[in-house]
Amino acid sequence: MRNREHREISSNSAVESKYDEYVMPIWKSLDVPVRRADGHTLEDFEGNEYLDCFSGISVTNAGHGNEAVVEAAKDQLDEFVHGCSYVHPNEPMARLAERLAEVTPGDLRKTFFCNSGTEAVEGAIKLARKHTGNTEIVALEMGFHGRTLGSLALTGNKSYKDGMAPTLNDVSHFSAPYAYRCPRCDGDRCTGACADDLEHVIDSHTSGDVAAVVIEPVMGEGGIVVPSDEWLDRVREITHDHGALLVVDEVQTGYGRTGAFWASDHFDVTPDVLTQAKGIANGLPLGAFTASADVADSFESGDHLSTFGGNPVACAGALANLEQLLDGIVDASAENGDWLGDRLADLEADFEVVGDTRGLGLMHGVELVDPERTGPRGVAPAPDPDLATRVSERLREAGVVVGVGGFYSNVMRFQPPLTIPRDRLERAVAQLETAIDEASH
Template sequence: MQKETYPDTNDAVESRYDDYLMPIWKSLDVPVKRSSGCTLEDFEGNEYLDCFSGISVTNAGHGNEAVVEAAKDQLDEFVHGCSYVHPNEPVAAFAERLAEVTPGDLQKTFFCNSGTEAVEGAIKLARKHTGSTEVVALEMGFHGRTLGSLALTGNTAYKDGMAPTINDVSHFAAPYGYRCPRCDGDECGAACANDLEHVIKSHTADDLAAVVVEPVMGEGGIVVPSNEWFQRVKEIAHDHGALLVVDEVQTGYGRTGSLWASDHFEVTPDILTQAKGIANGLPLGAFTASADVADSFGSGDHLSTFGGNPVACAAALANVDELQDGIVDDAAEQGAWLGDRLADLEDEYDVVGDTRGLGLMYGVELVDPDEDGPMGVAAAPDADLAKHVSQRLRDEGVVIGVGGFYKNVMRFQPPLTITREQLERAVDELAAAIDAETD
């Protein structure tokens, strides 16, 4: 049988996706032939400014030379030996580096393939260490799409038609100050964190293994807690004998202007989960704990055939070097400018209800100012406006994500190597798109 050939076009690639891949999320809908820095190029030569970096993955920039070279060098040595059967240098070196750069006394790492796997492994470790089974996570939170991590995810939109296998999961209120009925637009503090205490007492048997939180909620709409909220959550978790699992899958590796978002809040996790930006696009996930917690696993308690692939670990080690060589510091500086510029949009447009974020992880919440929001708090979310603004931006060559619990938040999460000129273009195009869609 002669192999079918296809023209090198956007339509041809998308047609094959429709014919041969199971349905997936394609909301940005930009076929990619190549990428470099902060730029994507499709099969017809159109270029796009990437302000989403593959859902916060290519933090060091598309095609970062040092990361690519490290992966190529390791490919020439060997690709796979199963890191949990044959010890090798890239895995050992990267694990040692993580012990140096992660917060507090976190020391030992388990490598897997994705953020979802990292979260699932962290829950297993917390259960093994504490001898307890129950888990509490955040409403509106997102931790993955496999059945275990999906149970932690506090959004029915991801669960429709699925039946999570972890039954001992409860959820407490997110620190979503803009829409918090307790705080009425103010920053959520320790009093809001006490909802965790309420949920433990009313929805659990107080047999708590872990409390799982994102330090900045990504899929939830770039929701940033206060220091006192975060610190109070850890205090409550420990009061009930539970570990605090901080999910840095989306926030880690410089995304918030610090290597770890936890650093902003002066909170050291008991277990830290990582993925996305870890290897700048190569598949890798990890969870890291103190030696005391990590050694609760016995030999064979947890395993991953491809976890800790030496090529991905070599790339990840180069990636951390790149990030710490000025990229994270630049992200903090650029993020300060971006926060101020987006706040100007909030003042300028009634349909911009709120802007918030850290580093180069910012959300712009679009609303209908003439309608009240859920529970009468703030203006109604406007998912249709966000969808149309995103499409208009794409037509103008700018890719910005859309997310949030109500699907109404424009998500700025560009490669951390983005220039001021590129950021200015992105914000200007966003303002133009809002103008055009609300005129």
């Protein structure tokens, strides 16, 4: 073992060089070395400040460093850090589970706690298989559910799977409700017609042994794709007609992100199993999936376990976070989200390279296109991922962090902390407008 003198990192280049030398290759597309964060602001190691409109991929919904969340975690640290919550019951996990039973849709009642969204999805699949006695899963094209082998099989995008096959074999995919590029929709709104593709896929690509249909109520990595009520109603109907469970992945959309506590609340559809993570504890590592007592009790002791799942420090922070969000933050985000949607729609009218804008609450996407070329399947202008990269770079230079995603990597993703003030949102949109104007020329 080599002894080295450890000095405080004092520059962006210093922390980046340590990543290059000691950390396995990871996603660094935003590339802002963070020394501290507060509210809606990031600060790098050289004192530069950035307006954060991505929230660490929709995680710090209650704002970076939310005082109530931090204090709750600190108080629990003084009591004990770990005792394995599935061996020794503890108060924070018990109270959080009870609170989730109160705020989740319908009769969802019992929760399993884990560490991440990926684990929540994989646990939900195990539960669906155990409850139904079936094995096959159907998920959405363009969907994203995680990067471990089980959740990766559900993810409907080959770019995440390159070099990682084989994953689970019993997974099929059906059409996403992507109205802008759907030949069966009018381009502005999902008509629900593509939901019937689920029936076709079950009949033609499965043996009929379907345990679950897994969807995101708003597709995040897929490009902030919002379905219609008709689509979700039909998907639920087909799912239940085939004796399967509807698993709704709210990992990215939950905890107020869409202007309601759950994106499911926008639709008259109650999940059979609801997965959650990201915004659950405002940055503390925690994930969960919640089901009705009937479905949840299909698990027997030992069927599923997590050493660190339900960590009392994370659960204490999550409890405080939940109350913070319900104390006005979600309502304020809905109002700001309405304003943001209208303002981004102005960009669609002003720029030919803005093909579509869409979203709910503070989860909005701006799809950038090349108007001179036709897109996939002859629908809408071609995606322009190079333009999205240039826009992102200009925004960063202007001190604004916005995500880039979508199936074609051409969607600017607005997902700021829900506590962001209106004037900061106005600044971000103004900078986006400037960046699009400059980058498109």
